[in-house]
Amino acid sequence: MSHTTSSVELAGHTLRSPVLLAAGTCGVLDEMRDVLDLRSIGGLVTKSITRYKRDGNPYPRITWTRSGMINAIGLANPGLDGWRTDVAPRIRDVETRIIGSIAGDSIEDYVEVTRAMDECDGLDLVELNVSCPNVHSGLEFGADPGALRELVTSVSNAAPGLTLIVKLSPIVVGTPHTIVDISKVAIESGAKAITLTNTVPAMGIDVRTREPILANTTGGLSGPAIHPIVVRLVHLVYTQFAKEAGVDIVAAGGVTRWEDAAEFILAGATVIQIGAGSFADPKAGRKVDRGLTKWMLDQGASSFSELRGAIKRPS
Numbered sequence: 001m002s003h004t005t006s007s008v009e010l011a012g013h014t015l016r017s018p019v020l021l022a023a024g025t026c027g028v029l030d031e032m033r034d035v036l037d038l039r040s041i042g043g044l045v046t047k048s049i050t051r052y053k054r055d056g057n058p059y060p061r062i063t064w065t066r067s068g069m070i071n072a073i074g075l076a077n078p079g080l081d082g083w084r085t086d087v088a089p090r091i092r093d094v095e096t097r098i099i100g101s102i103a104g105d106s107i108e109d110y111v112e113v114t115r116a117m118d119e120c121d122g123l124d125l126v127e128l129n130v131s132c133p134n135v136h137s138g139l140e141f142g143a144d145p146g147a148l149r150e151l152v153t154s155v156s157n158a159a160p161g162l163t164l165i166v167k168l169s170p171i172v173v174g175t176p177h178t179i180v181d182i183s184k185v186a187i188e189s190g191a192k193a194i195t196l197t198n199t200v201p202a203m204g205i206d207v208r209t210r211e212p213i214l215a216n217t218t219g220g221l222s223g224p225a226i227h228p229i230v231v232r233l234v235h236l237v238y239t240q241f242a243k244e245a246g247v248d249i250v251a252a253g254g255v256t257r258w259e260d261a262a263e264f265i266l267a268g269a270t271v272i273q274i275g276a277g278s279f280a281d282p283k284a285g286r287k288v289d290r291g292l293t294k295w296m297l298d299q300g301a302s303s304f305s306e307l308r309g310a311i312k313r314p315s
């Protein structure tokens with residue numbers, strides 16, 4: 001694609017805007033097209049696709065909080081067979097960059113889906129959702145550096161034509177590792193960029209019935225509540241690793257206004273994703289894109305890369 005004022009480079013790919021829609025929040029592919037002009041955003045991440053079809057968790061699986069939402073969708077998706085027949089053939093005609101999201105319980109599951117995506121016309125970037133428990137250890141792949149190394153290496157060897165982005169959980173559960181360590185492992189194993197982050201583990205209780213609100217009891221919190229947490233994680237990974245290593249960060253967490261996206265860029269993100277924000281306002285992607293471009297110009301910059309990580313220390 002041609003360069004415009006708002007275009008950005010993500011791991012060697014040109015996107016027309018730094019604003020993307022986050023995995024699982026905009027349908028399996030282009031379901032948002034009737035409410036949002038997909039040409040106004042830089043791209044979208046598909047629902048995470050698993051090797052086998054999943055119906056997901058029982059209902060209710062979404063609830064609202066005062067500052068975001070908790071979901072326990074449980075990766076409901078058509079599986080590889082459904083994706084191959086109903087989704088893959090349409091990808092090249094969607095009017096924005098498509099990033100395929102992949103999830104699984106085992107390395108073989110991830111590799112199988114990755115191979116299919118590698119063969120798909122119009123798809124050259126994939127995001128590995130590693131916030132899934134590994135059937136062997138029970139730990140999330142993203143919380144276990146050894147398992148993550150093996151996973152990313154296997155996926156990267158299976159699909160040399162795809163650019164891999166690894167999406168991490170904000171909480172590295174049950175391990176002494178930091179998000180900086182885990183990000184390094186992902187990059188050393190073949191990933192070209194890191195997405196920070198998935199949802200934060202959370203729970204809501206109905207005090208009248210005394211029952212958990214979600215049938216699954218717990219879920220993942222997203223939306224404004226998690227934004228400052230993710231700003232800090234982006235800042236940490238950028239300053240302690242990504243800046244020097246030349247690694248792009250994709251920031252996801254509570255973007256509902258352009259100011260949130262601008263904060264992420266100043267913290268060190270190359271592009272940002274909107275998830276829960278699209279539930280509140282399906283046109284959020286377009287509005288954030290416009291506000292962000294105006295902000296860039298108001299700051300006297302001619303590209304977003306000039307503002308990346310450009311926070312000022314108080315003198």
Ligand SMILES: Cc1cc2nc3c(=O)[nH]c(=O)nc-3n(C[C@H](O)[C@H](O)[C@H](O)COP(=O)(O)O)c2cc1C
Pocket residue numbers: 022023024025047048069071073075101129167197198199221222223224226252253254255273274275276277
């Ligand atoms: C309803 C819902 C479904 C989601 N499904 C996925 C998914 O399939 N794969 C994934 O990697 N992340 C999934 N996420 C996480 C989002 O992509 C995003 O990382 C997270 O919600 C934080 O961004 P936000 O605060 O802007 O929503 C989902 C989030 C929500 C709210």
